[in-house]
Amino acid sequence: MNERMVHLEVLRYDPQVDGEPHFQRYEVPCKEEWVVLDALNAIKESIDPTLNYRWSCHMAVCGSCGMMINGEPRLSCHAFLRDFEGVIRVEPLANFPIERDLVTVADDFIDKLKRVKPYLIPGENKPIAEGEYTQTPAQLMKYRHFSMCINCMLCYAACPQYALQPLFLGPAAITLAHRYNLDSRDGGREERQQVIATNEGVWECSFVGACSEVCPKAVDPAGALQQVKVASTLDWFREHLLPGNAK
Amino acid sequence: MSRRPFVRPVSRTRWYFRHPRYMRYMSREVTCVFIGAFALLLLCAVERLSEGQAAYESFLVAITGPWSTLGLSIVWIFAVHNAISWFNVTPKALPVQIGEGFLPGRFIVAAHYAAWILISLAVLLFAGVL
Secondary structure, eight states: OOEEEEEEEEEEOOTTTOSSOEEEEEEEEEETTOBHHHHHHHIIIIIOTTOOOOOOOSSSSSOOOEEEETTEEEEGGGOBGGGOOSOEEEEOOTTSOEEETTEEOOHHHHHHHHHTOOSOOBSSOOOGGGOOOOOOHHHHHTTGGGGGOOOOOHHHHHOHHHHHOTTSOOHHHHHHHHHHHTOTTBOOHHHHHHHHSSTTTGGGOOOOOHHHHHOTTOOOHHHHHHHHHHHHHHHHHHHHHSTTOOO | OOOOOBOOOOOTTTGGGSOHHHHHHHHHHTHHHHHHHHHHHHHHHHHHHHTOHHHHHHHHHHTOSHHHHHHHHHHHHHHHHHHHHHHTTHHHHSOOEETTEEOOHHHHHHHHHHHHHHHHHHHHHHTTOO
16 A cells, blocks of 8 residues: 655644644655545544544535635545645635634534524425325426535635625525425425525625535535525515515 | 634735635626726717717717727627626526426527627617628
8 A cells, every 4th residue: 555745734723822823734644545634633643632623424425524725625535635746734614713723613604504494394284194295306306406515614615705794694504595495395485585585695695606616515506596596586576566466 | 611713814805816716706797897887988978879960979089099999899808708707607597407407508508699699680780780
């Protein structure tokens, strides 16, 4: 098995000691097939047990190990060392406060996720005896790609609008709202629109498109947000121009 | 143990230098300045037209010359860049579902180019250029 020395520059921050974060350099013996997360695990196990970072599944499913790797938001379990040359710079996800080392504070994202009600709100409450809410394959395909989101927050780290306006609901939360709005079994669109069709919601998005470029699951949040804009605009026209629709 | 999260500063004026994708975005956004300037020029043209033939012809003379040609060429380049960059992202905003699949994005983009060409030809025809 081929092994080589890899140099990593990791942003460190200990809130009890440091006034601000600083880079620490590590030289790690790595195997050819390793990803950045493996190198971090090797550092923690053999070189520096004080290093903090989040991870869980090691297979791009849990969304825990998002980091800035050479300035790009990536899942560290999905970033192969062989694809990098020279020193690899590892930082916590951009646009989130740093809790410690590579661990960020995700409270803002979690709060926004809750606000958009990312779950099925049945339009009709039918008795259990009547059976399940069925759906055709075509109805499923309408939203399926948006349902692949793993809440990894890479899209927030890439979004300059979120960086400049932290009140912005952001790509993943609005995409998940759109995913449920498109679901034929759902009846909660009006409740979600009150949160997402607002200045701090979808209208804060200026379609940079960075969210879709960095998404590890090809969810295309930028597409979802533009579709929400189109649907919200049609709502406005219906409400203001069609007789009998004014609220 | 008390928490003391560190918030990294974000430059409000230089953030788009951080990555080429942000520069690409800004190059699209800055086109609005040039298109806005051309819209103002059109408004002036309409205003002079309302004042009569002589006023309009003097306006045409005023905007004829090498500097005007250069300026209008720059506006045209930015307008084309604006149109192309927006046409290329229309499949994201306007997906067309057919059964269980989606119409490939290139057809949606091509439809926009076709409409652009047809409308341009119609305008040139209406203006007596063709």
